[in-house]
Amino acid sequence: MLSFQLLIAALATGSVYALIAVGLNLIYGTMRLLNVAHGDLVMLGAYATYWSFSLLHVDPLIAVPFVGLLAAGIGAAAYFFLFQHFLRTGSLTDRIEANSLLVFFGLSIAIENLASLAFSGNPQAYEYLDRVIRIGSASIVGNRLAALIIALCTCIGVLLFFRLTTLGLAVRAIIQSRDAAEIVGVSARKTYLLTFCIGFGLAGMTGAVVSLYSQIWPFMGFSYTIVGFVIIILGGLGNIVGSIVGGLLLGVLETFGVAAVGANYRSILIYGVFIAIIIIRPQGLFGTKSTAR
């Protein structure tokens, strides 16, 4: 049961899940916006990487940070054109989760269909680092290993950023208490902009990482968004460490859980755990009572 092969697979799946969830949770934690279009940024990132590889012959590993920057730019644009107004309007912030969910959902539909119009519905995939690498008793295809390493390093990088830098501290302060943070001189608006850039940038990077081993098509994003939501509930809304651990846990559930209960119960298992946690521990597995509303 406890095979090393499964553990590696759990890590490979889980680290990418974690990366998705961190970006999603950051935007929720600071602004309480539910970004349903997160997966569509993943899709755009995947296409950007695919093209830079197939048209310009750019190594996907080199493309990762640039795709991230590009997505961060989209994040900044979204903040200035849509959410700056949104976050200032009283009637919208009253029911901010529901309203933001709808705005992002609208964006999501628009992005997916524009992508389908521009890129055609044909799925794409490319061959890269396609050798099976042996690690002890387990094997993993090179591109999945690369994805694992990049995703894990990025997650750790994000964590360090929030622990060690002033900017990161400001974001954490806003997550904990916006009013208190503003009193001590943290600019909520600057932090919001920063969070948008980081959240979207991480989504774009996830796309670059996912494109290494997976197929790319305009409607691929939704399933990633759903995974992200399941994880941030597991780890606790607004809890960054929680999302990373939650992502890895979901990876474990996806591999060891399936091996244990049978693949046909995979989705019932995942949604069952998800529902149980939301009802029993709405603050998430690692949250304290105060982070839950």
Next chain:
Amino acid sequence: MLSKRTVIGLLTAALLSIPATVQGAEKVRVGYSISRTGLYAVATPVQQQTYELWRDQINAAGGLSIGGKGKRQIEFVSYDDQSEPSKAAQIYEKLISSDKVDLLLSPWGTATHIAVAPVVERHKFPLIGSTASTTLVRDLGAKYMWFTEVTPADFGGDLPKLLGSIGIKRVAIIAMQLPLALETKKFLVPALHQAGIEIVFDQEYPPDIKDMTGLLTSVKGAAPDGVIALSYPNDSMLYLSTAREVGLTAKFQFLEIGPTEAFIQHKFGENLDGIVTIGHWSPDQKAWPKARPFYDAYKARFNEAPDNLDSVVSYMSAEILQQAVEKVGLNHEKIREAIATGTFDTINGLVRFKGATNVGTPNGYLQIQKGVPQIIWPDQIKTADFQPKGPWK
């Protein structure tokens, strides 16, 4: 970057928005619905491209011959059903009663075909189905609908014969919980029992599966010499990468849908060699003189090989329609009569129908060999012999 398909799509959209009367009465209007958005959109481009190729070939040759009395150019009227079968039914209703098209081509997918069947029956409008495979409609007694594709009863029921001929004794079955896979499994399992082939592992998985390591580790543990994955494209991709990682070395490995798709070929290259899938067509079969020219024309136009299943059955349905119209003209009753009783020369050999079922085209299986899908069963149409799956690279 705009793809060719997009440009064509935009042009078509622009053309269609001009009222029909402006375009002149001489064109033959052919209607169909296809899923350009939603769940199925990933699978439909090959069918749409095939239709476009067919239309352009006919138009370049002067047009569609109407009952031997002159030729008319073909014009498509097509809509997106958003991957919702009920919407497809609405669209065929619209094509028939409001757009008043002359002829119909089929949509993509089994569920969509099923949804459309009652509409064409009610209007007595002949429709030749293509990318649909189910026994549910076979027993319907439809009078105005036919299917060029064979049914899961065939590719489930015949598989043990192939297995027997190459000496496979112990198989593992994994199946996606979607209609085509489940229906295939329903016919496969009793046939395996009957053939005395042992099922050493049998499990299903849901459509949103993201990681197969757990599943395929268990399959490997059961030590089968044949793995039958009743899969769709996305999970076929997952299977291929995971089977390599866990070192699944069964000499017979079968994936139901996917190995012939272009993106999977791009991704896996030579690792696809040895994989078996459903399909009864190859451009290399000399008995079908139209097969190679179709392959070449498709490849030249879209810069990728046609799908051995979806492109082929779609093209066949269009060919049959074309030949029926050439013989009897545009009267629907006469077309129905012509299709029901005629024999048609297609890229996949001679087709004739018994009820809704194509009894001319034999069921078959393909194996990817050196990057090319070859027919390995049955003997009368095979283009190569089965080769045990070699080690993953």
Next chain:
Amino acid sequence: MRPLHDVRIIIAALVTTAAVVVGVLFFASDYFIDFATSLAMWIALSESWTLLSGMTGYVSLGHVVFFGLGGYLTVLTFGMLPIWAALALSGACATGLAVLVGFPCFRVRGPYFVILTFGLSEFVKYIVVNVEARASKFGRLIFGGPDPNEVFLIMVGLAVAAFFLSYFIRRSRLGAGLRGIREDEIAAETTGVPVARLKLIAFGLSALIPGIAGGAFLFRSGYFEPIQAFNPSISFSMITMAVIGGTDDAYGPLIGAVALVTLSELLWANAPEIYMTVLGLLLVVFVIWVPDGIEGRLRNWWKTQRA
């Protein structure tokens, strides 16, 4: 409460509906009847959705679960029960499910409730997928259900019922209580509003008609397959229509459904991706700049005209 005004509205609405229905049945093409059936269905669904989510602010992202359940029960009992009984059973079970899951679900609020309802509908979907696979079913096809005209009448009946349910609840004590929950749940509770019970009632009522509509929809499509029947995009569509129309009064979802179903009819035909893009952008524009929906804007305009 303006009883006279209400009676006039009811009579006007019923007469108009009846006239339209008769007109459609006698003069419209089969295609138009199909279109009208789908319009009526979306009115019924989006009106029902607002009963809980528009009034209390508890946004349900999983309403398709009731629609799918209705379809499933109807296909299971097809041939065994008369049609009206199958539809009644579908509605009753959908309501029962809502009340049952309402107990745990209403323990959480805000984003938790939103995501929980989504998770719940997926959970139920995959249970049905497994049950069907275990029963060796690969989609179920039914023949000999009611003809398209009957399905049209059933859907219109559901749309009318959903509209009036929504109309009267908003003008009742129940409605006042529900609005209290939306404004400030804790305050409402302290002033003696039986919050927990009202939420359950609202959830149950908002599930009733989607359950029946799911059954009726099955007769129209003739085919049941769980992944399609429980497709989350159905939930999203209900929400989009309600929000664009406006959720403050029963006219809102009605206007939203008519606007979007018509727009879709005009646009997807020629440019499907463009239709979907426009739909998405409309949603963004409405939530941010027109939060009270078309209906709210019309009402304000009407007021300023009369002032």
